[in-house]
Amino acid sequence: MVPHGLIPGKVVHRIDWTPSQFSIAVRADIDPFVAGQFTKLALQNEHGDWVRRAYSIVTPPTEYSLTGDLEFLIVAASQGELSPKLHQLQSGDSVWVAKQPAGFMTIEEVPEYAKQLWLVSSGTAIGPYLSILMAPLLSFEKIVLVHAVREKRDLVYRAQIETQLQRYARRLKYVPIVSRESVSGTLSGRIPALLRDGSLENTAAVSLNPEKSFVYLCGNPAMVKESVQALIEKGLNKHLRRKSGHFSSETYW
Ligand SMILES: Cc1cc2nc3c(=O)[nH]c(=O)nc-3n(C[C@H](O)[C@H](O)[C@H](O)COP(=O)(O)OP(=O)(O)OC[C@H]3O[C@@H](n4cnc5c(N)ncnc54)[C@H](O)[C@@H]3O)c2cc1C
Ligand SMILES: NC(=O)c1ccc[n+]([C@@H]2O[C@H](COP(=O)([O-])OP(=O)(O)OC[C@H]3O[C@@H](n4cnc5c(N)ncnc54)[C@H](OP(=O)(O)O)[C@@H]3O)[C@@H](O)[C@H]2O)c1
Incomplete structure (x- = not known):
């Protein structure tokens, strides 16, 4: 039996960015969501057990209301239970989707x-x-917008980011970081060190200031944990719904 809360979806499109990173667009009739939220994707494994995991929605709500398609950017985690199976999905394949989106980012x-x-x-x-x-x-x-990746090829959605840079004119700054290659036009290293030594602020030409700045951190939990320390060292505090602060985070595992 299909677990409560899951509805059927169909893959309508896929993009292969790298051998392990891909996007799938899934047509599914989920409840209204807000930009930044996630839903869950689910498949049955070889034993018939349901495996479901959270995936952030890349599509803005305005576009979803026109197309009915939800795009997800996914990496096939080595040894992962679900993501390698999602990696194998092709247009026309079925996947289950949580009807109710969630998330506070x-x-x-x-x-x-x-x-x-x-x-x-x-x-x-x-x-x-x-x-x-x-x-x-x-x-x-x-x-x-800071995006830290291992290799240049992991800097995905460049065309869409370029469109946003033009739309926001000079108000949006994109700061790509590549850790395992030296790539011109990008910072090299990891986010916490680049926060601590001021490189991120210099490159963005914006300083982190408790009176003006709010920071969202998202992704690798070790990156989030170490970045939180770096932000605290800069005088910023964690944001809580009951007590306003300067940063908030979402960890992916
Ligand atoms: C709120 C939320 C939103 C998320 N959104 C996304 C998303 O948009 N895209 C996405 O790819 N994943 C996302 N994830 C992670 C996703 O839910 C799964 O955990 C991931 O796909 C691995 O599932 P799995 O069954 O293949 O691996 P599992 O068998 O559950 O193994 C998990 C292991 O895989 C590694 N891992 C898990 N997720 C990632 C990742 N994203 N990048 C690198 N290594 C990882 C970690 O080492 C982890 O211990 C999100 C997680 C949360 C909590
Ligand atoms: N990306 C690939 O080419 C690739 C290929 C095959 C499989 N995979 C699978 O995909 C998973 C995720 O890979 P990913 O590249 O998307 O994500 P990731 O491993 O989280 O790496 C993304 C960025 O985060 C950095 N990072 C890692 N730990 C950090 C920490 N403690 N503090 C600060 N920054 C940190 C990485 O730097 P470092 O480079 O210094 O670690 C890298 O720049 C892997 O676990 C693997 O299962 C990925």
Whole structure:
């Protein structure tokens, strides 16, 4: 029997970015969502057990209401139970989708004082930020999109990011970071060190300031944990719904 909350979906499109990173567009009739939220994808394994995992929605809600398609950016985790199976899906294949989206990494959760928004990601965690940026234009005076990856080829969605850079004019700054290759036009290393030594702020030409900045961190849990320490060292505090602060995070595993 299909577990409660799952509805049928159909893969309508796929993009292969690298041998392990891909996007699938899934047609499914889910409940309304807000840019930055996730839903779950599910398949049955060889024993008939249901395996479901969370995936951030890349598609902005406005586009979903026109097309009915949800795009997800996924990496096939080595030894993973579900993601390698999702990697094998082709157009026309079935996949199950949680009807109810969830998540608090949305613009509504950003406290009112914030004038400068930092969207900091590693790996596939750039996905929810693309939804946020592609949704109706945000009014922040500055938005910094940080994407840290292993190799240049992992810098996905470049065309869509270019479109947003033009749409936001000079208010959006894209800062790609590549850790395992030296690539011109990108920073090299890891986010926590680049926060600590000021390289991220210099490259973005924006300083992290508790009076103006709000930071979202998303992706690799070790990256998030170490970046949180770096932000605390800079005088920023964790944001809680009951006590406003300067950063908030979503970890992918
Ligand atoms: C709120 C939320 C949103 C998420 N959104 C996405 C998304 O948009 N795209 C996406 O690819 N994943 C996303 N994930 C991770 C996803 O839910 C799965 O955990 C992931 O696909 C691995 O599942 P699996 O069954 O293949 O691996 P499992 O058998 O569950 O093995 C998990 C192991 O795989 C590794 N791993 C898991 N996720 C990742 C990842 N994204 N990048 C690198 N290594 C990973 C870790 O070492 C982890 O211990 C999200 C997770 C959460 C909690
Ligand atoms: N990306 C690929 O080419 C590839 C290929 C095959 C399989 N996979 C699978 O995909 C999974 C995820 O790979 P991914 O490249 O998307 O994500 P990832 O391993 O989280 O790497 C993304 C970025 O985060 C950095 N990072 C890792 N640990 C960090 C920490 N503690 N602090 C700060 N930054 C940190 C990485 O730097 P470092 O480079 O310094 O680690 C890299 O720049 C792997 O576990 C593997 O299962 C990926």
